[in-house]
Amino acid sequence: MGAEEQMLIHAGLFHRSPGQVGALADRFSPDAVTAASPPVYFFSRHLQSCAGQFLVRFVLKAVLAALLERHRFELVRPGIVPGRIPHLYDHFKIELRPCRD
Secondary structure (H helix, E strand, C coil): CCCCCCCCCCHHHHHCCHHHHHHHHHCCCHHHCCCCCCCCCCCCCHHHCCCCHHHHHHHHHHHHHHHHHHCEEEEEECCCCCCCCCCCCCCCCCEEEEECC
16 A cells, blocks of 8 residues: 555454454454454544544443443343354344343
8 A cells, every 4th residue: 555545444344354353253252352462443543543532432431331330231132142243233223121130
């Protein structure tokens, strides 16, 4: 690539590629991440990074903290096969239900 060219990496495909992350491609394994692990791209990087990323992260953490402080939830649908994370979810069709303690 030349100095004036840009490259777009679809992070969802990159992060789920067995060629990039090996056997962890279909697993939620945050404890398996090491300094030698491939990079994970959130909100892009360097000069092309998202200007609102810090605000977005703060708001998401605040909303999740408020919800999880008061409630526990379980996934109603779509179902998940244990040990394997699906490649794609329609985030608008995820259904959660509050658990009663």
